[in-house]
Amino acid sequence: METMVSPGLILSLFVVAMGIIVIIKGLVIVRQSEVMVIERLGTFHRVLESGINLIIPFVEKPRAITLIRYQRAGDDYYPVTSEETRIDRRETVMDFPGQPVVTTDNVTVRINGALYFQIIDPRRSVYEVANMSQAVEVLAKTTLRSVVGKMELDKLFESRSEVNNDIQAAMEEPASKWGVKINRVEVQDINMPEEVEEAMRLQMAAERKRRATVTEAEGEKSAAIAQAQGQKESAVLNAQGDKEAAILRAEGEQESIRLVLNALGEGEDDKQTVVGYLLGQSYIKALPTMAQDGERVFVPYESSALLGSMGMFRDLAGSPEGAPLANEALRTGAVSGAAAGSASS
Known part of the structure; x- marks a missing residue:
């Protein structure tokens, strides 16, 4: 029986099978930090967020976005293009290869940079630009040439952060039209011609030598100032000592004259005796120094003056108070006379 x-x-059964197929085809699971742009009959319909979503098969379908990534093989980079229906909204890094750039001082350098960007508006990233990643890359390269082309080579090395900020600021406005946010730009490597590197090494060596010379000169200057300061203080102390010695000598002579006057009295003859004593003592003390500036010196001999001085010494010796002074004067005079005689001969 059949x-x-x-x-x-x-x-x-056909309806059930078609229902299962529709459910399988229409069920879309979007992962965290990803979105999908859905088109209905070729026009934009909506954006699917993360989670479980349902679409109408054969009527609605995701719109793919073109992305370019660079892969490194040795020292070279080569691009890899992919079509992806799931748009990643996380921050993405694009390490584009080195680009030749000419600075204002006509030096050609090769700069390798990294670009960090993030898709903020998936709809605009799909519909406002044909190839979003390529557009961002070309914008970064042209902006890099524009910014670096306004700088000299030395300034480029000194202010990399300034270059990064200028490139980022210049890219923000055009990138925002594509629904892309430029987070930061980093200049990685700056390669120069060999002759430029050699010239920079020579310049660096000369600069270090100049700094060493300046440091040495400053040290010598400080030492000379310290030495001059020491000599100045020494001269001041010597002058102070000479001044105090002269004051003490003057005070001693003043005290000696006072003692002589007290010993002889206050009469007019006594004062003349003291004056004659002082003149005779000075005359005798000057005899040794009269022959220092020449080999032979002829000194006029005035016996009356010298004898007068000797007479005054004798008068002083006759008094008890003036005896010590007269003996001291005769001793000094005898020594000075002997020295003068030796010098004149």
């Missing part, structure tokens, strides 16, 4: 399958059952 079993007959009714057309209704076949239709029901």
Whole structure:
């Protein structure tokens, strides 16, 4: 006995199978930090966020976005293009290869940079630009040439952060039209011609030598100032000592004259005796120094003056108070006379 399958059952099974297929095709799971741009019959319909979503198969379908990534093989980079229906909204890094750039002082350098960007508006990233990643890359390269082309080579090395900020600021406005946010730009490597590197090494060596010379000169200057300061202080101390010695000598002579006056009295003859004593003592003390400036010196001999002085010494010796003074004067005079005689001969 043959079993007959009714057309209704076949239709029901077909409907169930089609339903399962529709559910499988229409069920879309979007992962965290990803979105999908959905088109209905070729026009934009909506953006699917993370989670479980349902679409109408054969009527709605995701729109793919073109992305370019660079892979490194040795020292070279080569691009890899991919079509992706899931748009990643996380921050993405694009390490584009080195670009030749000419500075204002006509030096050609090769700069390798990294670009960090993030898709903020997926709809605009798909519909406002044909190839979003390529557009961002070309914008970064042209902006890099524009910014670096306004700088000299030395300034480029000194202010990399300034270059990064200028490139980022210049890219923000055009990138925002594509729904892309430029987070930061980093200049990685700056390669120069060999002759420029050699010239910079020579310049660096000369600069270090100049700094060493300046440091040495400053040290010598400080030492000279310290030495001059020491000599100045020494001269001041010597002058102070000479001044105090002269004051003490003057005070001693004043005290000596006072003692002589007290010993002889206050009469007019006594004062003349003291004056003659002082003149005779000075005359005798000057005899040794009269022959220092020449080999032979002829000194006029005035016996009356010298004898007068000797007489005054004798008068002093006759008094008890003046005896010590007269003996001291005669001793000094005898020594000075002997020295003068030796010098004149």
